Amino acid sequence: MKILSPRDIIIAIVITAIAIVPLVIRHDHSLNTVVVRVDGKVVMRIKKPGSYNVYRNGKRITTVVFNGKEVRVVNSTCRLKICEKMGWVKPGEEIVCVPNHLVVRFEKSRIDAVTW
Amino acid sequence: MNISLLGILISLSSAIYVLETFIPFPLPVGRWGFSNSLVLFSATLSMKSALVVSAGKSILGSLLSGRIMSPPFWMGFLGSIGAAIVERLLYETRFGYIGMSLAGSAVNNVIQMAVGALIIKSYGIFSLLPLFLAIGSVSAVANVYMAKAYEKFWEVKKICE
Numbered sequence: 405m406k407i408l409s410p411r412d413i414i415i416a417i418v419i420t421a422i423a424i425v426p427l428v429i430r431h432d433h434s435l436n437t438v439v440v441r442v443d444g445k446v447v448m449r450i451k452k453p454g455s456y457n458v459y460r461n462g463k464r465i466t467t468v469v470f471n472g473k474e475v476r477v478v479n480s481t482c483r484l485k486i487c488e489k490m491g492w493v494k495p496g497e498e499i500v501c502v503p504n505h506l507v508v509r510f511e512k513s514r515i516d517a518v519t520w
Numbered sequence: 521m522n523i524s525l526l527g528i529l530i531s532l533s534s535a536i537y538v539l540e541t542f543i544p545f546p547l548p549v550g551r552w553g554f555s556n557s558l559v560l561f562s563a564t565l566s567m568k569s570a571l572v573v574s575a576g577k578s579i580l581g582s583l584l585s586g587r588i589m590s591p592p593f594w595m596g597f598l599g600s601i602g603a604a605i606v607e608r609l610l611y612e613t614r615f616g617y618i619g620m621s622l623a624g625s626a627v628n629n630v631i632q633m634a635v636g637a638l639i640i641k642s643y644g645i646f647s648l649l650p651l652f653l654a655i656g657s658v659s660a661v662a663n664v665y666m667a668k669a670y671e672k673f674w675e676v677k678k679i680c681e
Contacts, residue, residue, distance in 0.1 A: 405564055405617060405671060407664055412619030416657075419626050423653035444641030484592075489548035500645050502591045502636055507644040 435495035435510035438475045440468055443505045450475075458506065465504040475508060477501070526562075526569055530576035533558035537581030550652065552659045553625065555581065557666035559600060560621050563607035564671070574604035591639050595632040603628040617664040625656035625663075 440448035442460045450456060453472040457464050466480040466487065474492040477499055487501035498509035537555040545551060555577050563570040578597040582588040603624035610620045629652045636645045 405668075407616055407668060408618045409614065409616035411614070412616045412622070415615070415619040415623050419622050419653055419657060422626075423650045423657070426647075426650045441642055441644070486549040491548075496647075498644055498647055500636070500640060500648070502639055505640045507640060507642045509644055509647075 435512060437511050438468065438470050439509055439511045441507040441509075460504060460506075466501065466506060468508055475499070475510070477506075477508060480504065525565075526572055526576075529558050529562050529569070529573045530580060533573060533577035534580035534584060537577055538584050541585065546655060547651065550655075552662075553628070553656065554659060554663060554666065556600065556603060556621075556624065556628070556659075557663035558670065559604050560607055560617065560624065560663050561667040561670045561674075563604060563611050563620060563624075564667075567605070567608045570604040570608045571601060574600040591636070594639075595635045598635055599628040599632040602631040617667055618661065621660040621664045621667070622657055625660035626653055629653055629656050 436451070438448075438450040439446055440450070440456075440458055442458065442465070447458065448456060448468070450468065450470050453470050455478075456468045456470070458466050458468055464481070466477045466482075469476050469478055471492075474494055476490070476492045477487045480487050480501060482501055482503040484503075487499050487504075487506070490499045493499050493508070495510035498507060500507050533555040536558070537551075540552050540554050543552055556574075558577065559570060559574045562573040575597070578593070578600050579588070582590075582593045582596065587593050606627045607620045607624040610623055615623075629649065633645050633649055633652075637643050
């Protein structure tokens, strides 16, 4: 069985393209609002720095900390704490907590979109 | 299908599945996926053995590491079955190890994220895909050389019989 056949190069090129293109074009400085989603629904839009508790079905699941530039989560109730280990996250990146059905990411502010 | 060979393949890959969690990984979530080298090798034997090895190593590996039936288990289980099918189909259409392994790891990552997106009901998780594809490609190439080594061992064993 051959390690490399000429056809494999096509697969290698396609996967490299998919992997590299978004990495190059991902930094967008117009993303200035932290949006917190639980179960796919927006539960919070954060613009001012501070700590905010996030609730799901009445129970606190995590705390989102925003320092004005980056965001992170602390004191999550999930078991593996992968979301906490993501650390501070910049615009264009995001925090996902699968056990708590939570997504935290930067998005464009709605107000900025209408004022220009 | 040789049942003793399948037993060896499943036990080896579950052992790698558990042990590779001790190898440092650059991202806070995820694993290298070196156990998929055995799925890659079994894809060169038959579709059935590829499916049995990929399902077996996910079930046994997550049973040993205590994450069975959790969301990460379903992501890994469905991902590795998808990868096994794609690898076997590429083998049948005469692709080499590198193509099979790269496509398998890419399909594995895409399926895992699709399952994750269904669980959290948000497609946001897909923004991590490029990073996972890049790291997955590194381990995919490593898996090729491991699969090649198993192949040599398998040939030696056949001669001994």
